[in-house]
Every structure is written in C-alpha cells, then in structure tokens.
Amino acid sequence: MIMGSERGWKKGPWTHEEDKLLTEYVTLHGEGRWSSVAKFTGLNRSGKSCRLRWVNYLRPGLKKGQLTPMEEGIIFELHAILGNKWSTIARYLPGRTDNEIKNYWRTHFKKKEDSKHNKKLKKRRSKVTKEQVVMEDTNKSNNNNENTKSYDDETKENYYNDQHNNMGFIYPNNNNPTMLLEQQQSFPLMHQDYLSSPSWPDTTTADYDAFLWFSLWDFDVPQGFEEHVNNLTKYVLPNQATFGDGGTPMQK
DNA sequence: AATCGCGTCAACCGCATTACA
DNA sequence: GTGTAATGCGGTTGACGCGAT
Numbered sequence: 001m002i003m004g005s006e007r008g009w010k011k012g013p014w015t016h017e018e019d020k021l022l023t024e025y026v027t028l029h030g031e032g033r034w035s036s037v038a039k040f041t042g043l044n045r046s047g048k049s050c051r052l053r054w055v056n057y058l059r060p061g062l063k064k065g066q067l068t069p070m071e072e073g074i075i076f077e078l079h080a081i082l083g084n085k086w087s088t089i090a091r092y093l094p095g096r097t098d099n100e101i102k103n104y105w106r107t108h109f110k111k112k113e114d115s116k117h118n119k120k121l122k123k124r125r126s127k128v129t130k131e132q133v134v135m136e137d138t139n140k141s142n143n144n145n146e147n148t149k150s151y152d153d154e155t156k157e158n159y160y161n162d163q164h165n166n167m168g169f170i171y172p173n174n175n176n177p178t179m180l181l182e183q184q185q186s187f188p189l190m191h192q193d194y195l196s197s198p199s200w201p202d203t204t205t206a207d208y209d210a211f212l213w214f215s216l217w218d219f220d221v222p223q224g225f226e227e228h229v230n231n232l233t234k235y236v237l238p239n240q241a242t243f244g245d246g247g248t249p250m251q252k
Numbered sequence: 253a254a255t256c257g258c259g260t261c262a263a264c265c266g267c268a269t270t271a272c273a
Numbered sequence: 274g275t276g277t278a279a280t281g282c283g284g285t286t287g288a289c290g291c292g293a294t
Binding site: 011012013014048049052053056057099100103104106107 | 259260261262263264265
C-alpha cells in the first residue's frame with residue numbers, strides 16, 4: 001500500500017469499500033468539510049483525496065462514457081476563449097468534470113504538443129477574443145519569420161479559418177464586442193434540454209457547425225431545443241452568406 | 253508469445269485562493 | 274491584520290489496456 005508522507009494517508013486507487021464509506025459520509029453530511037471525512041468514517045484518506053474522488057467519480061449526475069461531438073465542440077470553442085480553465089469549461093458541460101475535460105483535451109488536441117517552440121506561445125486567453133488570439137498567433141509567426149505555432153494553436157487557427165471560409169461565421173472581436181464571454185452571466189447552451197435531446201443535428205453537416213456556433217455565441221438563445229433549431233433554420237441556414245465579415249450575429 | 257508504443261484516465265502534487273480563528 | 278487550515282485548480286504522473294510489430 002502506498003502511504004502519504006505527512007500522516008500516513010493511504011494513496012492509490014480507491015476500493016469499493018472506501019467509495020461506500022465516502023458516499024455515506026457525503027449523503028449524511030453533504031459536500032465540504034473534506035478533512036473531517038477521515039475522522040467520521042475511519043477512511044485513511046486525506047481531505048483532498050476524498051474531495052477529488054467524490055467530485056470526479058462518485059458525485060451523482062456524472063456522465064460516463066465518451067464525450068459527444070457536441071461536447072467536443074463546446075470544449076474546443078471554450079478552450080479557445082478561456083485557455084486551460086478546465087473547471088470553468090466544466091461548468092458548461094453538466095455531468096462532466098474538469099479532470100475529464102482536461103484529459104480529453106490533452107489526448108485529443110495536444111498529441112503533437114512536444115514541439116520545442118510551444119512554451120513561447122502561452123497565451124493570455126482570459127479576456128481576449130478568439131479572433132484576437134488567431135491574429136496574435138499569425139502576427140507572431142510572421143514577425144518571427146519562423147514557424148512558432150504549436151499543434152494546438154495551429155489546429156485552432158485552422159478551425160477558425162475553416163469556419164470563416166466555409167460558413168462565413170463571425171467571431172466576436174473589437175468591432176463586435178458584445179459577446180465577450182466574461183460579460184455574460186450564463187451560457188444558454190447548457191440548458192439540460194439540449195444536452196439530453198434525442199434529435200441532434202447531423203454532426204457531419206454544416207448545419208451542425210452552425211448549430212454549435214449559434215449555440216455558443218447567441219446568448220439570447222431560446223430555452224427549448226426545438227425553438228432553437230427553428231431559429232437556426234429561420235435565421236442561419238437560408239442566409240449563410242450574410243454572416244460574412246464584420247456583420248453582427250443573427251438577429252432574433 | 254513477447255514486447256513495445258500509445259491512448260486513456262484516475263489520482264497525486266504543488267500552488268493559489270478563500271475561510272476562519 | 275495575521276497566521277493557519279481548508280478548499281479549489283491546473284499540471285503531471287503512473288497504471289492499465291489494447292493494438293501493432
């Protein structure tokens with residue numbers, strides 16, 4: 001058994017029995033007071049370890065299994081804006097944990113991250129827009145007269161370029177600052193109705209991209225999925241060309 | 253059959269922030 | 274106001290499974 005150094009906390013994988021004890025404790029006392037778990041349950045686990053186990057594995061409502069294309073898209077979009085703010089991103093994906101999202105990102109988008117230039121490219125993501133980020137990357141690359149883009153940054157840039165070229169999407173920028181994430185109270189997309197909807201758009205079509213983008217950036221999006229799709233059809237699809245440069249997002 | 257490489261994911265660590273005495 | 278404990282967060286590690294060779 002691996003033991004913690006400070007006071008002999010047990011480490012390593014949790015047993016079924018330990019899970020049971022922790023679950024009983026939280027059921028009885030609620031979340032929090034993690035450092036008391038050992039005292040009340042006899043579990044020889046640190047408070048941090050208990051919290052982590054609960055949050056990432058035992059907490060009710062956690063989704064198991066692969067992320068949906070929808071969720072992948074959300075992660076991609078939010079990461080472009082927020083950077084490695086995993087817990088913040090996780091708030092917009094009910095049932096998913098920051099750890100899960102972090103792992104997902106690393107395995108799916110950081111595969112070729114071993115570029116030696118990467119460390120030069122750490123971005124201030126918190127308050128800049130996606131378009132600014134892309135421009136920064138592009139400018140830096142041009143100025144340095146060398147390819148300093150990481151796989152991560154390059155993938156994002158390609159993604160946005162594709163969106164612009166193929167869909168005519170508009171991303172928020174200085175001329176269109178109304179959609180800065182941090183100015184918003186909430187993301188309408190996260191309405192549980194959407195995530196549990198049995199009728200997602202076909203993820204292989206442009207409609208899906210439009211749906212995804214619309215969902216993320218239209219902060220006034222209606223509550224119901226059907227209405228959402230109706231609006232999508234009404235405002236987005238027949239008129240994609242109008243989403244070109246400099247315009248505003250769909251009007252309601 | 254052995255082993256190697258890779259992807260996945262649970263869990264740990266260190267640090268920052270917050271709460272509280 | 275200060276020190277300490279508790280909590281939260283992001284980065285990292287290591288075990289495990291699986292397919293390729």
